[in-house]
Amino acid sequence: MRETLTELKSRLHAAGASQEAYERSTINLIASDNLIPAWRQHDLPYHGDMIQEGIVGYRPFAGAALHDEIENVAADVAKAVFGTDHAILQSHSCSQANQAVYHALLKPGDRVLALQFKAGGHLTHGMKGNFSGRLYDFRFFGVNEEGRIDYDAVRFLAREARPGLIVCGSSSYPWAYDVASLRGICDEVGAWLMLDVSHEGGLIAGSAFACDLRVPDVVTMSLDKTLRGAHGAAILCTAALAERLDSAVHPGTQSSFPIRRLTDSAVALLETQTEMFAEYAARAVGLARHLSSAFTAAYPGAVFGGGTDKHYLLLDSAAAFGCDGIAAERALERVGVLANRQTLPSARSSRLRDADGLRVGTAWAASAGYTLADAEKLAEIVAGVLSRRVSDAEAAAAVAGLVAVKRELDVRTRVLP
Numbered sequence: 001m002r003e004t005l006t007e008l009k010s011r012l013h014a015a016g017a018s019q020e021a022y023e024r025s026t027i028n029l030i031a032s033d034n035l036i037p038a039w040r041q042h043d044l045p046y047h048g049d050m051i052q053e054g055i056v057g058y059r060p061f062a063g064a065a066l067h068d069e070i071e072n073v074a075a076d077v078a079k080a081v082f083g084t085d086h087a088i089l090q091s092h093s094c095s096q097a098n099q100a101v102y103h104a105l106l107k108p109g110d111r112v113l114a115l116q117f118k119a120g121g122h123l124t125h126g127m128k129g130n131f132s133g134r135l136y137d138f139r140f141f142g143v144n145e146e147g148r149i150d151y152d153a154v155r156f157l158a159r160e161a162r163p164g165l166i167v168c169g170s171s172s173y174p175w176a177y178d179v180a181s182l183r184g185i186c187d188e189v190g191a192w193l194m195l196d197v198s199h200e201g202g203l204i205a206g207s208a209f210a211c212d213l214r215v216p217d218v219v220t221m222s223l224d225k226t227l228r229g230a231h232g233a234a235i236l237c238t239a240a241l242a243e244r245l246d247s248a249v250h251p252g253t254q255s256s257f258p259i260r261r262l263t264d265s266a267v268a269l270l271e272t273q274t275e276m277f278a279e280y281a282a283r284a285v286g287l288a289r290h291l292s293s294a295f296t297a298a299y300p301g302a303v304f305g306g307g308t309d310k311h312y313l314l315l316d317s318a319a320a321f322g323c324d325g326i327a328a329e330r331a332l333e334r335v336g337v338l339a340n341r342q343t344l345p346s347a348r349s350s351r352l353r354d355a356d357g358l359r360v361g362t363a364w365a366a367s368a369g370y371t372l373a374d375a376e377k378l379a380e381i382v383a384g385v386l387s388r389r390v391s392d393a394e395a396a397a398a399v400a401g402l403v404a405v406k407r408e409l410d411v412r413t414r415v416l417p
C-alpha cells in the first residue's frame, strides 16, 4: 500500500506540474476562465483555515466573534461596490447561489420564466437534468432573429404563464440586458426578478458593462470569472429579502464555508475599484469587440448577432467554416487555443453535442496583457485553423509565438505598481 500511495503522490505531482506547464503554453479563450493576480498573495488579510456555519448573529461553532466582523465587512464591501442593500458571500459557486435564491423565493412546482439554454441561459435556469428543472416548472423565452431578447415577447409569455419568478442572465448571450423592462414585466405579473450576472459581475464592478444591480430583487454572480476572485459566488438583494435569503443559505441550502472565502472575496471586490482593474475590464470587452470585427471583416456572418457588449463573442463555426462546435473546439485545442463548444439559438437542440458554434472569451487574455494587435493575430490563427487554410504545425508555431511574447505581462508575474 505504501508503494502505491507513493506512486500516486508522484503521479499527482507530475500531473499538476504538467497541467501548469500546459496552461502556460496555451491561449485560453474559455470565457469563464481567468487568472488570479499573483500580487494578491501579499494583500490577503487572513491565511487561517477555520470554517464556520450560520449567519451573522447565529453561529453553531465557537470562536465566531471575529467571524461575524469578517462577514459583515466582506458584505459591506460587496454592497459598496454594487450599491445593493444586502450581500451574502458564502456560496461555494454560482450554481449554489442560484439554488439558494430559488429555495428562498419558490416552492417546488412553482413556475419560473428564464432564457432558453440554447439562447444563452444556464443549466441552473431550468434545464431538465438539473435540480432547477426537476424542482420547478420552468418556461422559457428565446431570442429574435438578430439574437436579441424580445422584451415584448417576454411580457406576452409572462402574462400567459404568470411565473412567480423571472430569471434573466446567461452564459452565452453577448448583449446587455434591459433590466428596466424586465422590472416592469415582473411588477405587472407579480413576479420576483432575479438577475444572474455570473459572467458579467467583474465587468459591472469595473464599469465596463452597464447594469444597475439595484433594480432586480436578487442578483447572483460568480466571483471567479470576470471578477477575478477566488472560486465562489455572491448573492445580492434588497433589504426586504435579506432575511429570506440569509435563511435560504443557512440552514436552507448550505452548512459550512471557509472564512478565507469571505476575506479573499472581499479583497478581490476591493480591487475592482482600482484603475488597474477598470483598465483590465475595459480591455476584456475591447478585445472581444476587436476579435468580433476581425472575424466579421474576413467572414461576414461569422459572429452570431454581429458583435458583443461583453467579454466573449459567439462564433458561428458551422455557418462560417463548415465545422460544428465540437470539431472547432478540438481543432483549436490541437494547436494550443482553448475555447468551448456553444449551442447557438439556431441549433437543433439545447444539447451541447448539437453545438453549432464556439464561445470565444477574452477575460483571461485581458488579464494576461494581450493587446488589440494580438487579438488580430489570434483571429487569423483561429480562422486559419477552422477554415483549414493553415496547417496545425504552422498554427501551433504562431500560438507559441503569441504565448512567448506575452508571458512577461501575465498578472501572475506582474507586481502591483
Ligand SMILES: Cc1ncc(COP(=O)(O)O)c(C=O)c1O
Residues within 6 Å of the ligand: 032, 092, 093, 094, 095, 096, 098, 121, 122, 124, 169, 170, 171, 196, 197, 198, 199, 222, 232, 233
Ligand atoms: C449564468 C451562469 N449562472 C451560473 C453559473 C454557475 O456558476 P458555477 O460554475 O460557479 O456554479 C454559470 C457558470 O458558468 C453561469 O454562466
